[in-house]
Amino acid sequence: MAIKFHNPKSVTLAGKYSHGAEIPQGARVVFVSGQVGMDSRGKLQPTFEKQALQAWKNIGQVLKAAGMGYKDIVKITSFITDGRYLQANRAARDQIITEP
Amino acid sequence: MAIKFHNPKSVTLAGKYSHGAEIPQGARVVFVSGQVGMDSRGKLQPTFEKQALQAWKNIGQVLKAAGMGYKDIVKITSFITDGRYLQANRAARDQIITEP
Amino acid sequence: MAIKFHNPKSVTLAGKYSHGAEIPQGARVVFVSGQVGMDSRGKLQPTFEKQALQAWKNIGQVLKAAGMGYKDIVKITSFITDGRYLQANRAARDQIITEP
Numbered sequence: 001m002a003i004k005f006h007n008p009k010s011v012t013l014a015g016k017y018s019h020g021a022e023i024p025q026g027a028r029v030v031f032v033s034g035q036v037g038m039d040s041r042g043k044l045q046p047t048f049e050k051q052a053l054q055a056w057k058n059i060g061q062v063l064k065a066a067g068m069g070y071k072d073i074v075k076i077t078s079f080i081t082d083g084r085y086l087q088a089n090r091a092a093r094d095q096i097i098t099e100p
Numbered sequence: 101m102a103i104k105f106h107n108p109k110s111v112t113l114a115g116k117y118s119h120g121a122e123i124p125q126g127a128r129v130v131f132v133s134g135q136v137g138m139d140s141r142g143k144l145q146p147t148f149e150k151q152a153l154q155a156w157k158n159i160g161q162v163l164k165a166a167g168m169g170y171k172d173i174v175k176i177t178s179f180i181t182d183g184r185y186l187q188a189n190r191a192a193r194d195q196i197i198t199e200p
Numbered sequence: 201m202a203i204k205f206h207n208p209k210s211v212t213l214a215g216k217y218s219h220g221a222e223i224p225q226g227a228r229v230v231f232v233s234g235q236v237g238m239d240s241r242g243k244l245q246p247t248f249e250k251q252a253l254q255a256w257k258n259i260g261q262v263l264k265a266a267g268m269g270y271k272d273i274v275k276i277t278s279f280i281t282d283g284r285y286l287q288a289n290r291a292a293r294d295q296i297i298t299e300p
Contacts, residue, residue: 006130008165011158012142019162023129029223030206031275042212058211062219065208075131077177077277106230108265111258112242119262123229175231177277 003074016094021074030066034079035059048085052092060096070097103174116194121174130166134179135159148185152192160196170197203274216294221274230266234279235259248285252292260296270297 006020007013023029035058037051038044045051063069080089106120107113123129135158137151138144145151163169180189206220207213223229235258237251238244245251263269280289 004166006162006165008161010140010161011135012138012140014136014138014142017133019133019135019158020166021131021133022166023131025126025128026225028225029129029229031221031223033217033219033221035211035219036214038212038214040210040212042214058219061208061210062206065206066204066220066222104266106262106265108261110240110261111235112238112240114236114238114242117233119233119235119258120266121231121233122266123231125226125228129229 003072015090023074028066028068030063030068030072032059032062035062049088049092052085052089053096056093056096069099071099103172115190123174128166128168130163130168130172132159132162135162149188149192152185152189153196156193156196169199171199203272215290223274228266228268230263230268230272232259232262235262249288249292252285252289253296256293256296269299271299 002024004022004024005018006022007018011019013019035055036044037048037054038058039054045054059073060070063072078089080086102124104122104124105118106122107118111119113119135155136144137148137154138158139154145154159173160170163172178189180186202224204222204224205218206222207218211219213219235255236244237248237254238258239254245254259273260270263272278289280286
């Protein structure tokens with residue numbers, strides 16, 4: 001079952017996302033907990049870049065355990081402690097999520 | 101299918117909302133991305149008041165594209181950069197959303 | 201219908217939670233509004249500890265009104281104004297939610 005996207009022309013798109021993402025009726029829905037830059041042995045990665053890459057990888061691992069993948073994401077909330085890291089987080093995301 | 105609201109008397113209501121909002125089983129569920137004060141041509145509105153009005157309008161446009169309306173909202177998360185804008189955001193919301 | 205949890209070994213668990221929580225297909229879904237430390241008479245509790253206890257109790261009251269309980273929670277978002285209160289909030293949660 002495919003996610004249905006809604007992007008009305010009356011609302012500007014300012015990046016790689018959709019304005020509306022509709023879950024197919026009766027679909028399985030998984031909530032993924034907040035992920036941080038900690039690897040499988042509990043070691044926090046040394047830089048923001050590596051922490052961001054690790055967090056996005058972790059999301060993928062949890063989705064995989066549920067039989068899902070990045071393509072099944074309908075909503076992401078990112079809490080970033082400093083606006084200066086915003087671009088680095090997007091770069092990390094784009095490095096990990098290569099699906100459209 | 102109507103949303104079912106839950107407002108136990110044991111919890112104080114401090115505004116225009118419900119404590120619990122239940123999605124009908126099998127309903128379509130749409131996630132709307134974060135909206136900002138940018139109009140359809142990508143122009144950021146000049147004041148907080150106008151930005152807030154624009155963001156609430158944008159939410160309505162996305163809902164409309166999905167065949168929904170403000171009455172179908174079960175959850176809103178607002179991130180406001182300064183607590184002093186809280187009332188202005190509520191005023192903008194009430195100006196745009198006139199449905200009960 | 202039981203919630204299905206997903207905890208792949210490749211992602212470290214750093215507390216009492218699960219990395220993935222899957223809603224059973226066709227389940228009822230209730231969104232609970234943000235709860236604060238205000239009791240049933242609208243009185244804000246005097247300390248952070250009491251406010252946190254009250255907020256967690258309120259969540260339980262709303263869930264109860266919907267015929268649900270803490271065991272039905274699949275996602276919690278906590279906004280805490282000062283990181284120093286993090287442990288106190290967890291302690292309050294663990295005092296109120298004694299179910300596994």
